[in-house]
Every structure is written in structure tokens, then in C-alpha cells.
Amino acid sequence: MQTGTIPISFTVNGRRCSLEVAPHHTLLDVLRDQLELTGTKECCTEGECGACTVLVDGRSVNSCLMLAAEAHGAEIMTVEGLATDGRLAPLQEAFLDEGAPQCGFCIPGQLMSAHALLNQNPHPVLEDVREALAGNLCRCAGYVQITKAVLAAAEKGDR
Numbered sequence: 001m002q003t004g005t006i007p008i009s010f011t012v013n014g015r016r017c018s019l020e021v022a023p024h025h026t027l028l029d030v031l032r033d034q035l036e037l038t039g040t041k042e043c044c045t046e047g048e049c050g051a052c053t054v055l056v057d058g059r060s061v062n063s064c065l066m067l068a069a070e071a072h073g074a075e076i077m078t079v080e081g082l083a084t085d086g087r088l089a090p091l092q093e094a095f096l097d098e099g100a101p102q103c104g105f106c107i108p109g110q111l112m113s114a115h116a117l118l119n120q121n122p123h124p125v126l127e128d129v130r131e132a133l134a135g136n137l138c139r140c141a142g143y144v145q146i147t148k149a150v151l152a153a154a155e156k157g158d159r
């Protein structure tokens with residue numbers, strides 16, 4: 001163990017990881033800088049924008065607000081975990097079909113919030129989608145396309 005670090009282990013996208021983390025480093029820091037999972041975006045670092053959203057034990061979490069050490073023992077899913085065998089998940093396809101990504105910066109966070117919603121509620125109505133994605137800001141203001149994509153994926157039974 002390095003001096004001043006904490007040993008932790010968790011599962012990321014189905015892969016077990018054991019690593020040493022600085023006590024002040026967030027889950028976002030560790031995902032991006034130690035595990036090189038840069039799909040999760042860093043923006044406000046204050047829990048305001050949702051760009052850093054990942055799933056922790058199935059719940060959507062702003063990873064900039066969670067210390068990495070708090071994730072010990074958890075099951076984490078990042079946007080990299082959505083595609084399988086190099087193929088986009090149906091939810092990702094729906095985002096493309098609806099033209100949801102513009103600059104794309106908010107999209108990983110939007111996808112993870114949408115994925116959490118569809119896991120918990122496979123048949124959401126418009127208000128459910130708006131509520132689930134309320135913490136995800138889009139500077140390009142593609143909210144209509146993003147919402148349509150989530151509803152389209154739900155209609156097809158996709159996640």
C-alpha cells in the first residue's frame with residue numbers, strides 16, 4: 001500500500017478492480033484518471049450538470065460527488081458498459097436515430113440516467129423521462145430529441 005492511499009476494490013462494467021486511491025479523490029477522478037474510463041465526463045464537479053453520471057449498485061450517481069473510497073465493494077457501471085462486443089446498446093442506437101447527440105458532451109450522463117430509469121421503469125411516460133433526466137443538463141439544449149430517444153427505446157423494450 002502506498003503511503004496515504006486507501007486500498008479499495010469494486011466492480012466496473014463487470015470487471016473486478018483493486019486499486020489504491022487518494023482519500024480525497026472522487027469516483028470520477030479514479031474512473032477517468034486511474035482506470036482510463038474517460039467516457040464519463042467531468043464538467044461542473046459540483047453535482048449540478050450530470051455529465052459525470054454513472055450507476056452505483058444500479059442507482060444513478062454524480063460521480064464527482066462521491067469519494068472513490070465510498071465505492072468500495074460496489075458494482076459500478078459507466079457508459080463504456082452499455083455496448084457489448086463492440087456493438088452499441090439499443091438505447092445508444094435510439095439516441096443516434098433521434099439525433100440526440102449534438103456536441104455529445106452530456107450524452108454519456110444522459111444515457112446512464114436513462115438506463116437507470118429503464119431498468120427501474122421499463123414503460124415510462126414523458127414526465128417520468130423528464131424527471132429522471134432533470135439532473136442532466138445539455139448546453140446544446142437537445143432535450144426534445146433526448147427525451148424522444150428514451151421513449152423510443154422504451155417502446156421497443158430496449159435499454
Ligand code: FES
Nearest residue numbers: 043045047050064
Ligand atoms: S461533473 Fe458531476 S454533476 Fe457536473
Ligand code: FES
Nearest residue numbers: 103106138139140
Ligand atoms: S449534446 Fe452538447 S451538451 Fe448535450
